[in-house]
Amino acid sequence: GKTVTVVSHLALAHDEMKVWCQQIRKQLGCSGQVEGELLVFSGDQRDRVVSWLHARGVGNVTRS
Helix, strand or coil, X not given: CCCEEEECCCCCCHHHHHXXXXXXXXXXXXXXXXXXXXXXXXXXXXXXXXXXXXXXXXXXXXXX
């Protein structure tokens, strides 16, 4: 029952996913990991992750 934030559909190679995960964890000060094709971060990080993605040029971000 803990809240997590999941990022999907990035279409990145696995190694690049690991780099992005590490960068987001460092920037947001939260734990996270790569699970298959998903980035999973602890807590409700939606607003902060969306801002991080937009700053990296990811244009179409859908929140749910």
